[in-house]
Amino acid sequence: MVLVWVVAAVVTVVSACGAQIPTVKRPFVVDGSVEDGPGSGLWGDGSSGPGGMHIGCIRERRFAVLITVRNRTHRKVTLLGAGGPQVQPAVIERVAVQVRLASPTPKGDVAVVGLRSWSGRNSPPVVIPPGRSGWVQSNFLMRNCALLSGRGTLAVNRSMTLSYGTGGAVGMQVVSVRGAQIILTRGPLHPRLAINHAG
Numbered sequence: 001m002v003l004v005w006v007v008a009a010v011v012t013v014v015s016a017c018g019a020q021i022p023t024v025k026r027p028f029v030v031d032g033s034v035e036d037g038p039g040s041g042l043w044g045d046g047s048s049g050p051g052g053m054h055i056g057c058i059r060e061r062r063f064a065v066l067i068t069v070r071n072r073t074h075r076k077v078t079l080l081g082a083g084g085p086q087v088q089p090a091v092i093e094r095v096a097v098q099v100r101l102a103s104p105t106p107k108g109d110v111a112v113v114g115l116r117s118w119s120g121r122n123s124p125p126v127v128i129p130p131g132r133s134g135w136v137q138s139n140f141l142m143r144n145c146a147l148l149s150g151r152g153t154l155a156v157n158r159s160m161t162l163s164y165g166t167g168g169a170v171g172m173q174v175v176s177v178r179g180a181q182i183i184l185t186r187g188p189l190h191p192r193l194a195i196n197h198a199g
Contacts, residue, residue, distance in 0.1 A: 039053075063118070071131060071132055
């Protein structure tokens with residue numbers, strides 16, 4: 001399959017096998033919520049907010065980011081997977097993505113955690129019923145953090161492309177959640193707390 005990038009989250013469909021254009025376009029909306037981890041100030045992590053999260057880069061560190069997308073249509077949509085631009089994979093790389101059906105929204109103040117342990121394997125597709133939400137978890141691996149010069153930063157995960165299927169056809173939709181952006185800076189060479197002890 002060949003991907004064609006488009007601007008402003010426009011859906012496009014391409015296939016080397018001549019797949020049909022899906023009758024459902026842009027089936028997902030993001031709710032803006034973000035989960036991430038594991039993290040620690042001892043790893044050089046800073047504040048997180050609507051503009052993104054400040055994360056320390058340490059070689060071999062694993063980090064996961066989860067967003068929620070809701071099926072706004074009246075049809076079942078199969079969430080096939082997701083991907084995104086690899087800005088500087090020698091420093092940090094999205095190595096796998098897991099997609100899952102999100103738990104129903106609870107009543108009251110009960111919190112539902114969607115983030116799961118880091119994994120280097122992509123998940124199988126998942127069907128998202130009408131009105132339900134899906135969890136999309138990107139798993140990143142940090143590599144040569146020395147390539148981040150001085151106090152420089154590297155912004156990654158600004159957007160991602162969802163792959164979905166409806167009625168035997170395949171579509172693509174670009175989504176963006178500002179709070180899911182990773183703003184990477186060099187972390188300590190010898191952190192006092194061992195990395196990857198959780199998640």
